[in-house]
Amino acid sequence: xxxxxxxxxxxxxxxxxxxxxxxxxxxxxxxxxxxxxxxxxxxxxxxxxxxxxxxxxxxxxxxxxxxxxxxxxxxxxxxxxxxxxxxxxxxxxxxxxxxxxxxxxxxxxxxxxxxxxxxxxxxxxxxxxxxxxxxxxxxxxxxxxxxxxxxxxxxxxxxxxxxxxxxxxxxxxxxxxxxxxxxxxxxxxxxxxxxxxxxxxxxxxxxxxxxxxxxxxxxxxxxxxxxxxxxxxxxxxxxxxxxxxxxxxxxxxxxxxxxxxxxxxxxxxxxxxxxxxxxxxxxxxxxxxxxxxxxxxxxxxxxxxxxxxxxxxxxxxxxxxxxxxxxxxxxxxxxxxxxxxxxxxxxxxxxxxxxxxxxxxxxxxxxxxxxxxxxxxxxxxxxxxxxxxxxxxxxxxxxxxxxxxxxxxxxxxxxxxxxxxxxxxxxxxxxxxxxxxxxxxxxxxxxxxxxxxxxxxxxxxxxxxxxxxxxxxxxxxxxxxxxxxxxxxxxxxxxxxxxxxxxxxxxxxxxxxxxxxxxxxxxxxxxxxxxxxxxxxxxxxxxxxxxxxxxxxxxxxxxxxxxxxxxxxxxxxxxxxxxxxxxxxxxxxxxxxxxxxxxxxxxxxxxxxxxxxxxxxxxxxxxxxxx
Numbered sequence: 351x352x353x354x355x356x357x358x359x360x361x362x363x364x365x366x367x368x369x370x371x372x373x374x375x376x377x378x379x380x381x382x383x384x385x386x387x388x389x390x391x392x393x394x395x396x397x398x399x400x401x402x403x404x405x406x407x408x409x410x411x412x413x414x415x416x417x418x419x420x421x422x423x424x425x426x427x428x429x430x431x432x433x434x435x436x437x438x439x440x441x442x443x444x445x446x447x448x449x450x451x452x453x454x455x456x457x458x459x460x461x462x463x464x465x466x467x468x469x470x471x472x473x474x475x476x477x478x479x480x481x482x483x484x485x486x487x488x489x490x491x492x493x494x495x496x497x498x499x500x501x502x503x504x505x506x507x508x509x510x511x512x513x514x515x516x517x518x519x520x521x522x523x524x525x526x527x528x529x530x531x532x533x534x535x536x537x538x539x540x541x542x543x544x545x546x547x548x549x550x551x552x553x554x555x556x557x558x559x560x561x562x563x564x565x566x567x568x569x570x571x572x573x574x575x576x577x578x579x580x581x582x583x584x585x586x587x588x589x590x591x592x593x594x595x596x597x598x599x600x601x602x603x604x605x606x607x608x609x610x611x612x613x614x615x616x617x618x619x620x621x622x623x624x625x626x627x628x629x630x631x632x633x634x635x636x637x638x639x640x641x642x643x644x645x646x647x648x649x650x651x652x653x654x655x656x657x658x659x660x661x662x663x664x665x666x667x668x669x670x671x672x673x674x675x676x677x678x679x680x681x682x683x684x685x686x687x688x689x690x691x692x693x694x695x696x697x698x699x700x701x702x703x704x705x706x707x708x709x710x711x712x713x714x715x716x717x718x719x720x721x722x723x724x725x726x727x728x729x730x731x732x733x734x735x736x737x738x739x740x741x742x743x744x745x746x747x748x749x750x751x752x753x754x755x756x757x758x759x760x761x762x763x764x765x766x767x768x769x770x771x772x773x774x775x776x777x778x779x780x781x782x783x784x785x786x787x788x789x790x791x792x793x794x795x796x797x798x799x800x801x802x803x804x805x806x807x808x809x810x811x812x813x814x815x816x817x818x819x820x821x822x823x824x825x826x827x828x829x830x831x832x833x834x835x836x837x838x839x840x841x842x843x844x845x846x847x848x849x850x851x852x853x854x855x856x857x858x859x860x861x862x863x864x865x866x867x868x869x870x871x872x873x874x875x876x877x878x879x880x881x882x883x884x885x886x887x888x889x890x891x892x893x894x895x896x897x898x899x900x901x902x903x904x905x906x907x908x909x910x911x912x913x914x915x916x917x918x919x920x921x922x923x924x925x926x927x928x929x930x931x932x933x934x935x936x937x938x939x940x941x942x943x944x945x946x947x948x949x950x951x952x953x954x955x956x957x958x959x960x961x962x963x964x965x966x967x968x969x970x971x972x973x974x975x976x977x
Contacts, residue, residue, distance in 0.1 A: 352400050352411070353381030353511040353852070354423040354497075356476050357519075358485050359393035361505030361564060366395035374518040375399060378511055381425070381852045387411045389421050393563065394478050394485060398423040401855055403605055403708060409449035415459060416444050419480045422458075424451045425511055426473035426495045427859070429601040434468060458486065466558065466572045470601070470866065472859070474511065474553075485561040491573045491865045492714075493542070493555030493840035496848060500550045501567055512849075513684035516550055523549040526976070528804055530686070531939045535796070535965055536810035538688035538787040539841045543569070546685040546972070555840050573865070575832055577822035578873040584888070587878050590870065591892035592625075598864035599625040602710060610635030610706035612698055612858075613663070615651030617721070617890060617902055618712025622861055624896035626710065627659040635706050636661040639698045642669045643912050651901050658898070666701045668694060668911075676924070680971040682849045688787060688965040689842050690911050695850040703854040713843055714863035717834045718871045720827060720879035721886035723906065724784055729880065732777060732826045778818045781830055782811045785838065788962050796944045813837065827876045835868075914960035918953055925949060925963060928970035937973055940966075 355375045357366050368390055375386065375397035382399025389396040389412045398411040412421040428434070431450035434457065439445065443456040450471075457465035458477055463486070472494035477486040487509065489497050499509040502521040509516070516522045527548040530540050542552045553559065556573040582590075599622060603609060611626060613619050613636040626634050636656055640649030649665055656663035675693050682696070702709045716722045775783060783789055790809065794802065817836040821829045844860075851858045861867070874888055881887035890902045917925050928934070929949055935942040945966065952959040 352398060352423075352425045353378040353515075354399075354425050354474065354476055355397045355510035355515045356423070356485075356508075357395045358507040358509075358561060359505065359563070360501065360507050360561065360567070363393055363563075365392065366390055368395065370519065371395045371397050374508075374510065374515045377514045377518045380855055381511060383855050385410055387423070389423075389478070391478070391480065393483075396421065396423045396476055396478060401707070401857060403427070403607055403857055409447060409451060411451060413447065413449065413451045413455055415455045416446075420455050420459060420477065422451060422454050422475050422477040424454060424473065424475040426471060426475070426490065427602075427857075428453055428469050428471040428473060429604070430468075430470040463558065463560065463572070470864070476509065483562050486558065487553065487561070488558035488572075489553045489555055491556045492835070492844065492863050492868075494844050494848065494860065494863065496845070497553040498545065498550055499553060499559070499567075500547075507561060507567065513545065513547075513550065517684070523547070525549065528801075529808055531801070531969070532793065532797075532805055532808065533810040533813065534686045534688070534969060535788045535793050535962075536782070536786045536790075537813075537837070537841060538965060539845060540685055541810070541813045541837055541841045555836075574820065575822055575835065575872055576869055578825070578828065580873055581875045582873050582878070583875070584878055587874050587888045588892050591888065592896075594864075594867045594870055595621060595625050595861070595892075596628060598861040598867045599710065600629050601864070602859040602861050603629055605708045607707040608635065608705065609708040609710070610637065610662075610702060611710040612636070612702065612712065613638050613652045613655060613661070614712065615648035615653075615655065615901065616712065616906070617886065617893070617897065618715030618862060620651075620655045620712075620897045620901055621715070621889075621893050622710050622712050623655055623659055623661065624893070625861070627661075634659065634661045635664075637664045637666075637698060637702045637705070637709075639694045639701070640665055640667040641694075641911070642667055643915075646907070646912060648907055651904075654898065654901065662705075664701060664705065666697060668697055676921075676967070676971065680968070680975060682853050683845070686965075686969045686972045687845065688968045689846050690913050690964050692846050692850060693911055695846055696853070699847075699851045699854045699856050699858075703856045706856075708857045708859065709851070710859050710861060711847060712862060713847060713858075713860040714839065714868075715886065715889065717831060717839050717843075718862055718868055719874070719886040719889040720831060720876075721889075721906070722834075723885065725827060725830060725885060726880055726883065728777075728781065728784060728830060729827055731780060777826060777829075778815060779811065781833060782814045785814075786810075787965050792962065796940050796948075798938060798941050801939050825876070827880070828872065831872070839863075913964050914952075914958050917960055917963055918955065922953055925953070925967060928974070929963065929966045931970060931974075933973050934966070934970050 357371055379399055382401045384402040385400035387398045387410055412423050414421045428450040431453040434453045438456045445452055454475055466488055473490045474495035474497045498513050498516050500516050500522045501507055508519050508522055525548045530546045534540055540546050542554045557569040557571050559569055611623050613623055638649055638652035641647040679692055817833055821832045847858050878888040929945055948959050951957040
């Protein structure tokens, strides 16, 4: 796990500013505090920050081929590098290190762009081939490792593992992207390939750039989820589930430094720890975060798994004063990011780094095995859509969606506003409505007429529609899983864990997001994934010999914090100071009276607007950084 950056002259030949590249590369020194390295040629400069995990003494980067004509800087891990070393050595390639990085160089020489099909891991790398004058930049299939890039007016491509690298370059245009407020309030993050800035982009997961002088900057896809060719039977699923889990965990346990795991007490992290225990005789290092509010605390369940597998378990209890991290989160994520679980994630990474340098996580289980409650609700909605024609649904449920109150205070079965709205929509629109942090009507109520005019009808739903066109199946559940993997997983879950871990110089690995496991799991029968009111059913049944039933089948809590209470108590003043600031009033996006109403209704206890206000707080914090 490291950080990379670079500058490439796309149109004009002139020396790279070495001091500038060193300066912006060091802005991400937290990603790699152990070492740094540079390569400069006439039109290219590559930079690296290293967090040493494998081949501690010989893994300095950049890494070259035998003739020094090809070099690479690399962030991540190639888990299957050892068999690739054997294969490439048999093809005549000579290796001078024991690191996985060198595999990339020789794989490029042997297979070109097709080398990406050979790699099993999480990665983002930049490779320069002097012979062909090509710069090859690639990001892993799921987007575990980030890459930002921009083209300057001088014709240079500037790239880096974090936004702060590009923001530190004087020639990178830092004009805010107007659509990002609409997208952010819908998603809670700015979705790939966009950023908060008009001229800075994210390289999307499973994409690469192949650049040469005067070439167009056109990202290309190299992988996607395959169409389910064979829906597996229950017996086939149960027999293969544990084998795939064990293989995905085992390949991620290679490290030359202390290794451990996050243990939340949920199904996914418990499964990972149970599989790790199969391969490690010594006690596993596990860590967990607890909350002093019982409604948010899962630490007893984490302790239960820790005792069963005799782990070296560490627990840190977060109290109500942890909100002081909010200012830090703004610096960590560089652009608006509204997942409030980033706060406890920051703390659990901080805790883990005290004893390990690598931690396995349970990220991805809900997306891969259909664990979210909204999957079941959306399937129920889809059944109703199948019984009532659109011409009937739209007027009936459209009216109900408008007049039904937003009852966040009520029991779950009475919170029907979003459901009524979704039933008046087609499945893709309904998915976007369900996934929105602020629904379209809520966003419109906040936006100024001037901003709505500038949007000219644009909605963040366009991002979802774009991905839906590429879905490999029309199956309603699998299409939703596909959309989650393309948007929510990459934009929220993996962004959250990458920044929170790397700010503490901690490498995290996600076995449940092994691409081979995902390709297999995508063919699990829907009835095996969702059984009655139970999500992840096949996954849980396979885990019964390894995880106690009271953990497997208890209601999902999530990794949340009590922000509703905080906004009425210790964060009340900060909320008003940020959301009701002149900066927010004058930015042109929001109607001041709408912001005032939202804050007053929540702080007075009349309504629960905590999700919306958290988004606005994060947006206000971001704007304050632009001043």
